[in-house]
Amino acid sequence: MWDNTVITMLLEGTRDTLYMTLMSTLFGYVFGLPMGIILAITDKEGICPNMVAYKILDFVANVIRSIPFLILLILVIPITKLVVGKSYGSTATIVPLVIAATPFIARMVESSLKEVDKGVIEAAQSMGAFIPTIIWKALLAEARTSLLVGVTIALGTVLGYSAMAGVVGGGGLGDIAIRYGYYRYQTDIMLLTIVILVVLVQIMQGLGMLLSKKLDRRRR
């Protein structure tokens, strides 16, 4: 039973999982990074406080984050169909993944940026810096290690979510685990997919942490 078809299937599953994880995290940041920045700067203590903007984004983030991913997956099927034309397969799974990842990423970005020393921001303001300059050169640049740790966490979380999408035929390793392990009782294949998932998370975690340490200049 360890024939080529199984190996091919697992390789394809790994490829699909990586594809979903990377694309979803990427698009998650396309939306989540600006959202996180706006959350950070419009809050009371931010550089341009705006309670209305903050409260709206805060509310949106909370609502999406409180919907369990499996429910969200089903809930957004109409949107998925609209964007990709079908509701199953890896590419279709990216849509709910991005929707789920965006507020999660925004929250992590928000908290990373809020960790930046207020004094540094104040120094930039005292130099007559324009708000986009402060965001780019003080907030994002100073928070970069924390932001990278965030990327690592986001990748791991999205990978986990992508496996869940297997329940509705989302493709990837989760799909394989459910088809073989749950419906056909082939526990060995299921265990193998778990091992691959664990290895993938370990690699991403390891690389992310290494990179963020490398880029951190706060140590002596």
Add this chain to the structure above:
Amino acid sequence: MEPIIRVENLSKVFDAKSGRVDAVRNINFEIAKGDIFGIIGLSGAGKSTLVRCLNLLERPTSGNVYIKGKNLMDMSGKELRKTRRNIGMIFQNFNLLMQRNVLDNVCFPLEIAGVKRKEAKERAMELLKKVGLGDKAASYPAQLSGGQKQRVAIARVLANNPEILLCDEATSALDPQTTKSILNLLKSINEEYGITIVVITHEMRVVKNICSHVAVLNHGKLAEKGTVKEVFTNPKSSAAKVLILNDEEQDKFSGEVYEGNVG
């Protein structure tokens, strides 16, 4: 001559959760170009709030702040940003960018002002040499001592050739020896470039060392102002008396301890 800084009926009220705080109450004073102006007062007197109002980091609740005759309160965002480039500020905690090396920290205000990279680097290097850190250009702030960090901050603040320098407890995190060297540096900057310096401190020796004029704050009000000589030899307000006489007593006390140790 028009004073370089003029503060008119300045008040700042904080509406904190714990209640209303009158941090600065109806303050008037002016600072002449080239002065080193000290602001002293007990903790919570409103010194930091007052100095932060001078470049509108804190927007006053009422009153006006004139820099070279122009009212900051009437300025557009753009004008204000431009004026701020002429008002440098250094801080107790240095506030350097921790992820940038020393040279790039000094380049930061030049980037903000739109100076070309090559030109900025040359200017930054020149300033680092000026503050005695020419060999630390490639180091990161985390690798420097407190005194060295403050020197970087001073190089950084000089980058845009400001006419005014605001210092909020700039030496309070430093030991006496390092404090002395930083004060000497400030004094030489004042003499060499004619930069007007506003020094906030709770350490009387800082005022005695470098200031020409001093203002005493007490519970947000201006208790007294004058030349350092006037105020220190003949303090009139009770707030000034407390600060200055207590300080002298402490000096005497530490002197006795010192002598005791020697004898």
